[in-house]
Amino acid sequence: MRGENLALGATGLAAFLALGEAVPRLGLVKEAYFPPTSRIAGALGDELADSAFWTALGDTLTGWAIGLAIAVGAGIAAGVLLSVVPHLRAATASTIEFLRPIPSVALIPLAVLLYGTELRSVLLLVVYASFWQILVQVLYGVQDVDPVAEETARSYGLGTWARVRHVLWPTALPYVMTGVRLAAAVALILAVTAELVIGAPGLGARIAVAQTSQAVPEMYALIVVTGVLGLLINVGARTVERRALAWHQSVRGEVAV
Amino acid sequence: MRRLFAGLAAGTFLLATAACGSSDDSGSSGGSSSSGGVTTVKLGLIPIVDVAPVYLGVQKGFYEKHGLKLSITTAQGGAAIVPGVVSSQFQFGFSNMTSLMVAQSNSVPVQAVSNGIASTGVQGKDFGAITVKKGSTLESAKDLEGKKVAINTLKNINETAVRESVRKAGGDPDKVNFVELAFDQMPAALDNGQIDAAMVVEPALATVKSQGGVEIASPLVDVAPNLTVAMYFTSTQYAQQHPDVVKKFQEATAESLAYADSHPDEVRAVVTTYTKIPASVLDQVTLPKWPAEANRSSIEALEKLGEQDGLFKATPDLDKLLP
Incomplete structure (x- = not known):
């Protein structure tokens, strides 16, 4: 089954690449603006041989990883706190719903004013965008706690911290993992966007330089890299999720009985 | 579980920084520093x-x-x-x-x-120019009246310069329809006919010329010599x-x-x-x-x-x- 999926996936990708080669070759779009796959692949090869490319990749991944780590930590902490402290959830609900839909990109002028073109302005956008993904999932997860399990834990005299640890956290975990997976993708999007628009060092800035330099195949090659990066991050996040949830279900079985 | 999270975060971070290094070597201090x-x-x-x-x-x-x-x-x-x-x-x-x-x-x-x-100060040989597509009927800046002209930023130096070119050629700059477009997107937009003319600078100007585009004015020269x-x-x-x-x-x-x-x-x-x-x-x-x-x-x-x-x-x- 898994092998079949892989084969189908590879066929789909091959067909897509062939289409990318054929469309400009047939003259449907101009080669100058949309180079065929083979030329993009050539430019990608040149990029991979350039040490500046790896530095840029490192910068992007650094921004992504630090931003995601801060967002996950802060999102989980804030989510649990909001749920545990009485009335806090209700008091903050409207504020959260107001702040959450603000597009991170709209904060670019603020980021530039505060931090210029440094890594910190990338982090501001990345953390802002991915924090809400985590927080909202944690809040939903906490709502899902089985009242019977909660009451049972209370009856056995479990304190607040013990109930968070043994009842709330295992219930919320599937939601949290979904949040982390979504946040990982959002964080990458925002990291590249910030670099592209602000010019902070990284893949995005390199795309912008290629664009202003009229180096079209190089630009597409770098865009392909960001796509592959997104793919790898998604695969990684799913693997982590699967492992975490396998562990969770076995424990939850014991809690419920 | 928490250990897994922390490990993962730290792991990816280390991997990212160790494998690729960082170009952010300038430090975060705002002021200038001097040594020796x-x-x-x-x-x-x-x-x-x-x-x-x-x-x-x-x-x-x-x-x-x-x-x-x-x-x-x-x-x-x-x-x-x-x-x-x-x-x-x-x-x-x-x-x-x-x-x-x-x-x-x-x-x-x-x-x-x-x-x-x-600017180079030489008409027709500057690093920026108003260009039109190969075969366009527009021949001078005066012809831009009522046409769609791309500039990189509205209300900035290039709009001032193009307006002056139109004025100098005997046209009314208020009748020009300015649209904002990044320099690098101008060659394609010009080629596809989305715009009638573009105030473009190098290296996009070289791309326009390689497509057969024609310069009809040098606005930065029109503003003032040199x-x-x-x-x-x-x-x-x-x-x-x-x-x-x-x-x-x-x-x-x-x-x-x-x-x-x-x-x-x-x-x-x-x-x-x-x-x-x-x-x-x-x-x-x-x-x-x-x-x-x-x-x-x-x-x-x-x-x-x-x-x-x-x-x-x-x-x-x-x-x-x-x-």
Whole structure:
């Protein structure tokens, strides 16, 4: 089954690449603006041989990883706190719903004013965008706690911290993992966007330089890299999720009985 | 579980930093630092052909000779540079003259210190031009009335210049339909007929020409002969507190500009180190002029036109703005 999926996936990708080669070759779009796959692949090869490319990749991944780590930590902490402290959830609900839909990109002028073109302005956008993904999932997860399990834990005299640890956290975990997976993708999007628009060092800035330099195949090659990066991050996040949830279900079985 | 999270986060971070290194070596301190008689200053600029003399000056050791270590930070647009200089994330920045005058008329404390670039001053052979598609019926700037003309930023130096070209050709600039478009997107938009004409600069100008596009006017030449298009600047506060550093920067930059102006081949070589302009395009690029000093009368002409077009809240004070 898994092998079949892989084969189908590879066929789909091959067909897509062939289409990318054929469309400009047939003259449907101009080669100058949309180079065929083979030329993009050539430019990608040149990029991979350039040490500046790896530095840029490192910068992007650094921004992504630090931003995601801060967002996950802060999102989980804030989510649990909001749920545990009485009335806090209700008091903050409207504020959260107001702040959450603000597009991170709209904060670019603020980021530039505060931090210029440094890594910190990338982090501001990345953390802002991915924090809400985590927080909202944690809040939903906490709502899902089985009242019977909660009451049972209370009856056995479990304190607040013990109930968070043994009842709330295992219930919320599937939601949290979904949040982390979504946040990982959002964080990458925002990291590249910030670099592209602000010019902070990284893949995005390199795309912008290629664009202003009229180096079209190089630009597409770098865009392909960001796509592959997104793919790898998604695969990684799913693997982590699967492992975490396998562990969770076995424990939850014991809690419920 | 928490350990797994922490491990994962730390792991990815270490992997990312160890495998690829980081280019953020400039540190996060805002001020300039000096050690052993060498002052480190941050210069914010856009990675385009215009700033080649600075890269060349660093390569040739002109800045080092004057006791400066230049840390170049690139930004994606001028919009990030002016706030960066004013809030002292950079000590120096690169900006076009109209933006500097607009900033000054809005009481933003900026002070131009060194010349940046000048137009070539030669009609039809400048680094920027109004171009039309091959076979277009538009022949002069006057024909742009009622047409869609792309410029990179509305209400800035290029709009002023195109309006002046139209005016000089006997047309009414108010009848021109200006649209905003990034330089790099102009060749395709022109080719597809989405716009009728484009005020385009190098290297996109070379692309337009390679597609058979035709120049119909040189707006930067029309504004004034040998127009000073852009300059390096600092904040008034920094200029007052560190006149010695500013002086060193001015001397080193003047030397770099003069060197670049007389060594076009080395300019083309250094441009490949910080842009990705393909060699075939770079050979066709018309380089700007890099005089060591700014041309004040040309800036006055630009100011007058800008005022006529209503760009300034208050008349910019050139005595204060210029070095």
